[in-house]
Amino acid sequence: MAKFLSIADAVAENLRDGDSVAFEGFTHLIPTAAVHETIRQGRKELTLIRMTPDLVYDQMIGMGMVKKVIFSYAGNPGVGLLRRLRDAVENGWPQPLEIEEHSHAAMANAYEAGAAGLPCAIFRGYRGAELAKVNPNIKSIECPFTGERLAAVPAIRPDVTFIHAQKADRKGNVLVEGIIGIQKEAVLAAKRAVVTVEEVVDDFDELHPNLTVLPHWTVTAIAVVPGGSHPSYAHGYYERDNAAYLEWDDIAADRDRFRKWMEENVLNSSPDAFAARVEGLRIAA
Structure with missing residues (x-):
């Protein structure tokens, strides 16, 4: 049965040092807020799993939190490579990184x-x-x-999976719309599952019941974080922040600039900042 928690409590209760963890999202609904909370809590020795590691995995790798990545494509989508991942593989900075690549x-x-x-x-x-x-x-x-x-x-069986979704109802059922990718299977495969959502609604009565992708008994915890997938987009809520992806290539290219950005935008920030970041990207109702 899903529990409604703050994102800080959801991470603290479900993610431990040394865990295998999937932060899944495909093109949109990437669980950025959950990643940033994980970074603030200083988790170590993680095995990261994801079909398409992008900026958020680059950030965790650059912060020295990761011992291994299991993946099928790694890159800054639409821009190029992941510079922190490459630095870790080629130079062992900030620590050596094991990679397991698949299709x-x-x-x-x-x-x-x-x-x-x-x-x-x-x-x-x-x-x-x-x-x-x-x-x-x-x-x-x-x-x-x-x-x-x-x-x-x-088989992939993460200790914990994090995803972002549009809505949860008050019973803890989760609605995912748009491109689903592998999020549903990643949740069902995990020992524990945490979902961040844009909002909580009374029910999904006006929608077809088959749209409820994840029933409450498949989810361990739900945290409400509006804007929580920025700079990726949330179908029906806000658009992709293309400028942020372009900017990241320059930020991640320099170790000192990367550390400064992480201090300002992650370590000294909070989940509340996500709502402000997507304000100009919101889709009119």
Whole structure:
């Protein structure tokens, strides 16, 4: 049963040092506020999981919180590389970083296997690819029925998953609209799940019930953080802040400038700041 908590309490109660954690979001609804609270609370030795690590993973890596990243694409979307991730891999700053790279298909299937309680995902993939040479968690098996060679990867079962969504009702059911990505499976695969939302409403009576993607019993905690996915967008609420993604490339390129930005905008900030950041990006009702 989902509990309504502040984002500070939700992180404190559900994320521990050394955990494997997924902050999932695809194009929009990226749980930035949850990441920033994690940074403020100083978590260490995390294994980060995500199909498409972007700015928020760059920030956690640059703050020395991460020992490993499991992913299928890492980059500043529409801009280029993640400079803090690259610095950690190439130079060990601020600490060495282990990476485990997969294809999108492998990650999606691994989340689905985790959600189903299976030990691994089996699918057609990696044919003609050489990623298995550098990733020992990519195996092949023979179908016992057809003899076909198939790819296999371990199921993804995070200790905790964080996502952002548009609405929760007062019972703790969560509504996600727009591009869903793998958020639903990431929640169902996790031991604990925390959802930040734009708002809480009395009910979803005017909407089709199948839109309630996550029933209350799949969620551990809900925190209300308006604007909590900035600079990504929230479908129906505010637009993507493209300028912030462009700016990040310059910020992250310099270690000292990165640290200063993090001090001003994360360590010395609060969840309340997110609402102000999206004010000019809000979509008219």
